[in-house]
Amino acid sequence: AQSVTQLGSHVSVSEGALVLLRCNYSSSVPPYLFWYVQYPNQGLQLLLKYTTGATLVKGINGFEAEFKKSETSFHLTKPSAHMSDAAEYFCAVSHSSNTGKLIFGQGTTLQVKP
């Protein structure tokens, strides 16, 4: 069985500050891990993914995440927040045999203050 926990349903940062969104997962098989972003009344856009190999993955819009197996974590970071980063962020897990069947966390709303 797989599950995802996102710590903090709301995160507020100032423009230019570090963004850190936390995600912990549980998986009985090697996980594939994803971060998606959702703007109001829109679908989900893939930010980045971890499948195998390098544990630090870089995505679009300056985001990156690090897979830490020992901590079962996949936290999302961005060095400097922009106003346009304000959105809902979802962490998700799947596995290699069915990468599109995703188990999502409950989401974190990122607010960026001017």
Added chain:
Amino acid sequence: DTGVSQDPRHKITKRGQNVTFRCDPISEHNRLYWYRQTLGQGPEFLTYFQNEAQLEKSRLLSDRFSAERPKGSFSTLEIQRTEQGDSAMYLCASSLDGTGVNTEAFFGQGTRLTVV
């Protein structure tokens, strides 16, 4: 390539009515997924197709729900005798083949259903 397309974007229906949603995946994608997202929650998996075959259905998919993908291209999701609890965003996603390191799911913009 116009991405995953869903129609309609919004649907308001009276309780007890039937509704049908359509999803057009990215053209070369073999796998198609349906998810449901309620307010303030992450999407929840409902069902998926490999070409025209429906391979898995979540226990969330009650008998009032049915999904088809008749020619392995577009898919429809029908809800019969809608209930207020069916109000949600219904998301469709597609992927190339759903396995391995180079495939991921691409999502449509969703159909927001409101049952009044």
